Amino acid sequence: MPRRTRATKPHKKLVSGDDAIDTAEADWFDFDGPAGALARNLYDVSKSSGVCCGILGPWGSGKSSFMKLMAQHAKQANSKVCITWFTAWDPGGIEDIGDAMLLRVFGDVAANNKDLTNSLKSLKEALGLRKSMRQRAGKALEIIGKATPQSARPVVGAAAGLLQELDTPRRVQDSFDELVKWLEEKDRTVFLFVDDIDRATGEQICDLLSELKIYVSHPRIVGVIGYDEDYVINALNAPVLPVGIDPRKFLEKIVTVRKSLPIPTREQLAICTEALLGSMLSLDTDKLKSLAYWATSLLPANPRRVKTLILTYSNILHSLKYKEFTEVPLLSSLLVCGAEQMGLLADANLREAFDRGNEEEIQSSLGEIRTKRPDKAQDVDMLSERVQDLSPHFVPGLVTELRLGLSSRWRQSEESPVLEQTHENAFDWSASLDTILPRAVSRGFTLGPSIAVGSAEVTVPANKVTSGLHDFDFFRETDDYIARRFGMRCRSRLGWKDRNVAVFVTSEFMARHAGIDSPGRGITAMVAHTFDTAPNLVADKAFILWLIDDAGIIRDSDVGHFVARAKEISKGLVHPFIFVYTQPSQVPALLSYMLDVCAGAKNTANTSNMPSTT
Numbered sequence: 001m002p003r004r005t006r007a008t009k010p011h012k013k014l015v016s017g018d019d020a021i022d023t024a025e026a027d028w029f030d031f032d033g034p035a036g037a038l039a040r041n042l043y044d045v046s047k048s049s050g051v052c053c054g055i056l057g058p059w060g061s062g063k064s065s066f067m068k069l070m071a072q073h074a075k076q077a078n079s080k081v082c083i084t085w086f087t088a089w090d091p092g093g094i095e096d097i098g099d100a101m102l103l104r105v106f107g108d109v110a111a112n113n114k115d116l117t118n119s120l121k122s123l124k125e126a127l128g129l130r131k132s133m134r135q136r137a138g139k140a141l142e143i144i145g146k147a148t149p150q151s152a153r154p155v156v157g158a159a160a161g162l163l164q165e166l167d168t169p170r171r172v173q174d175s176f177d178e179l180v181k182w183l184e185e186k187d188r189t190v191f192l193f194v195d196d197i198d199r200a201t202g203e204q205i206c207d208l209l210s211e212l213k214i215y216v217s218h219p220r221i222v223g224v225i226g227y228d229e230d231y232v233i234n235a236l237n238a239p240v241l242p243v244g245i246d247p248r249k250f251l252e253k254i255v256t257v258r259k260s261l262p263i264p265t266r267e268q269l270a271i272c273t274e275a276l277l278g279s280m281l282s283l284d285t286d287k288l289k290s291l292a293y294w295a296t297s298l299l300p301a302n303p304r305r306v307k308t309l310i311l312t313y314s315n316i317l318h319s320l321k322y323k324e325f326t327e328v329p330l331l332s333s334l335l336v337c338g339a340e341q342m343g344l345l346a347d348a349n350l351r352e353a354f355d356r357g358n359e360e361e362i363q364s365s366l367g368e369i370r371t372k373r374p375d376k377a378q379d380v381d382m383l384s385e386r387v388q389d390l391s392p393h394f395v396p397g398l399v400t401e402l403r404l405g406l407s408s409r410w411r412q413s414e415e416s417p418v419l420e421q422t423h424e425n426a427f428d429w430s431a432s433l434d435t436i437l438p439r440a441v442s443r444g445f446t447l448g449p450s451i452a453v454g455s456a457e458v459t460v461p462a463n464k465v466t467s468g469l470h471d472f473d474f475f476r477e478t479d480d481y482i483a484r485r486f487g488m489r490c491r492s493r494l495g496w497k498d499r500n501v502a503v504f505v506t507s508e509f510m511a512r513h514a515g516i517d518s519p520g521r522g523i524t525a526m527v528a529h530t531f532d533t534a535p536n537l538v539a540d541k542a543f544i545l546w547l548i549d550d551a552g553i554i555r556d557s558d559v560g561h562f563v564a565r566a567k568e569i570s571k572g573l574v575h576p577f578i579f580v581y582t583q584p585s586q587v588p589a590l591l592s593y594m595l596d597v598c599a600g601a602k603n604t605a606n607t608s609n610m611p612s613t614t
Contacts, residue, residue, distance in 0.1 A: 014275055020064035022072060028272040029062065029264040029303065035069035038259055039191075040077055042222045046189050050216040052223035052254055057261030059198070060304025063226035066261055067193050070224060074191045084108035085193045088200040088208060097204045098211035105192055105215070106179055116182055176214075183220040191222045198228040199443075199462060202235035213254045225255065264303060269296040273306055280314040287327055294331055298338045298386050300378065305341070308439065308598070313337040316402050332357075332395035335386055336402060342379040343595035344369060345399070346588045357396025362387050436591070437492050437503070439598040447546070447580050451590040453559065454580035455566035458544055461496065499542040499575075506551040523547075524558050531565055531577070538575040545579050552584035559583075 013026040024032040038053070045051045057063045071083045086101045110116035183190065192215065197205050216223045229251075236247035264272075274292035277283070283291075295313075299305045313334055322330070336354055339345050345354075347369055353361035363384060370380040387394060444462030447454070492503040506523060530537070530545055537543040545566075547554070559581050566579035582590055 012275070014272075014279055020062075020068050022065075022068040024069065024072075027065075027069065028275075029262065029268050031062065031066050031262060032069050034259075034262055035066050036073035039070040039073040042191075042224070042257070043074060043077060043081065043189060046220055046222045048219055050218045050221045050223075051256060052212060052216040052225065053257040053259060054229075054251075054255035055224065055226040055259050055261060056229050057226070058228050058230075058302065060302045061261050061263075062303050063261055064195055067195065067224055067226050071191060071193060074222075078189070080186070080188050082109050082188060082190045083193070084190060085195065087195050088197040088204065097200070098207050101192075101194070101208060101211055102176070105190065106175065109179065109183075109188075109190060113182075115186075116179065180218045180220070189220045189222065191224065194223065194225045197225060198231040198235075200235075202237070202240035205232055205235050206240050209251070209254050216254070216256075264301055266296055266301065269301060269303065269306055272303070273310060276307065276310050277314065280310070281317060282323060283330075287330060290327055291330060291334060294334055294386060295338075298335065298382055300382075309334075309338055309341050312341060320401070328390065328393050329395045329398075331386075331390060332393075333398055333402060335383065335390070335394075336398045338386075339383055341595065341598075342376065342383065343592055344376065344379065344383070346592040346595075351399055355397060355399040357394045357398075359387060359391040359394050362394070436594050436598065437494075440594045441494060443597045445594065445597045447582075451586050451593055452546070452580045452582045453563065454578060455563050455570065456576065456578050458501075458546070458578060458580055460494070460501070497541070499544060500537075501544040501546060503546045503548065506547070506549045506553055523554060527562055527579075531562075531569060531579075534569050534577040535573065538573050538577050540575070542575040543577050545577075546582070547580070548582045548587065548590070549584055550582075550587045554581070554583075 012028055013021075013023065015021055015026050021027060042051055042053055055063050055066055057066075071085075074081050075083055084105050086104045088097065106116070182188070192212075194208070194212065197208060200208065212223050212225070215221045232251065233247045236250060241247060241250060270289075270292045273295050274288050277288050277291055277295075281288070295309055296306055299309060316337060317333065322333075325333075336345075339350065339354065344366075345351050347365065350362065350365040350369065353365045366380050366384050366387075370377050373380075441460055442462065445460050447458040447460075452458075490502045491505045492501075494501040494503075504523075504526075527545070527547065534543070562579045562581065566577055570576040570578070
């Protein structure tokens with residue numbers, strides 16, 4: 001086995017969730033020094049010139065944390081610095097992302113300054129007027145265009161170009177000029193931090209950068225953007241930018257200072273990971289050090305990926321008697337969890353090889369995946385090395401033990417409600433749903449036809465999930481009734497301002513009712529009951545019932561009935577009641593898709609054939 005680090009972890013604040021750090025006490029990767037130096041340099045430059053700085057790094061590398069530390073240093077260096085944050089995926093309900101950013105900057109600066117009260121009021125009115133003019137003019141041109149002969153449509157196109165004039169009303173420019181003048185007179189400097197632009201569309205990124213260019217052309221305004229450069233450049237490719245304009249050069253015109261994020265060393269990651277493991281698992285120091293070393297050597301030097309693995313791993317171990325495990329079972333379990341996080345357990349051959357504990361079969365399966373999926377080459381190679389390090393002691397049966405993989409599939413025919421157990425391999429992902437789903441929610445996803453069928457397409461917005469369950473007061477009562485009468489509980493509850501989602505997994509029902517003759521009837525009755533309560537469930541917002549049939553016990557005819565009935569129910573309701581169903585054959589694709597979403601991959605689900613409810 002490889003040598004383990006013996007470094008002693010310092011006493012630092014531990015952030016176990018996905019939040020960015022904002023103090024040096026929580027800085028495990030020596031970001032604080034470079035962040036402070038960069039903030040001071042940018043402040044000095046801003047006195048005579050506007051400046052825009054890009055903080056470059058891949059997803060999960062710590063860009064938000066680095067910028068939070070920069071903000072802290074900028075504020076500490078001078079009390080006349082104003083800090084404002086704009087997040088690309090949260091424009092505050094304003095359709096135009098450029099308008100949203102301008103209003104955020106102006107609002108934060110003017111919040112405690114009476115001198116700018118009137119200018120802020122004028123800006124809000126101007127932006128409201130601009131939106132109204134866009135909507136009315138656009139609608140009028142759309143109607144005219146449809147009624148205009150083909151030969152005259154170029155004239156309509158030219159008229160559409162006049163909308164550009166509506167985009168820059170004088171009052172907006174006047175308000176911005178007032179802000180710039182005030183900053184100069186009061187010797188104030190604005191640090192505008194723009195985060196998560198690599199979660200926006202190419203059009204949004206282009207609009208945001210174009211607007212930002214106007215700001216940073218003035219002294220006293222510092223723009224700081226955190227982004228994955230590869231993502232942004234690919235997103236800006238034609239047709240977003242005019243033909244002939246190179247995305248990289250377009251970006252360089254705006255971002256005049258570039259700072260690549262410092263890459264944490266393996267030792268720094270291991271020290272932080274050991275502390276995180278120690279806060280979640282009751283293990284002796286030697287075992288914690290081994291697990292920390294293996295976790296950080298199993299994945300690229302990416303803090304978020306390592307943290308996600310540890311959270312998943314710790315959550316699963318708590319359902320087992322892990323304190324009795326020796327080092328080898330602990331490490332074997334970690335590798336299986338790592339394979340799941342990489343999305344590799346969707347491959348049936350690898351799952352079976354892991355469950356048999358056969359290192360040769362594992363390596364052979366990994367080789368096949370590497371050939372079929374070149375994009376997974378780095379993950380496959382790192383996992384392969386760790387499996388080799390454990391050989392010949394890899395512990396068998398862990399895929400089943402950890403409830404990450406193989407299970408029996410139950411089949412119910414159209415003619416008979418009695419289930420027959422088959423020997424097909426099904427992917428039992430239910431134990432990992434509690435970990436995978438919240439991570440996917442943080443990125444946003446769509447339940448399209450490739451992974452679900454339903455009465456309407458469902459799109460989950462990124463980072464919009466509410467923290468509590470207060471929106472489910474009525475459904476909690478319904479859920480209790482369902483549990484008592486049908487023996488099935490809601491697996492996950494998600495809530496937003498405009499909708500609630502309840503997720504049920506059929507394998508949960510099977511686990512509680514082994515030997516029952518017709519579990520399909522029980523679940524069908526449960527869904528029917530939920531439909532009966534639909535008017536109450538959608539009183540304040542839309543309600544989405546998502547049934548994941550990983551046990552394969554719902555008949556196609558019932559699914560069709562549920563879809564049709566949900567559509568019929570929604571016709572008479574203010575808010576829609578939506579039924580979404582994932583069949584057994586779609587579960588591996590759903591898992592693979594969710595893990596890709598968790599890893600920040602592009603949303604690739606096929607959603608072209610269903611009407612959107614959002």
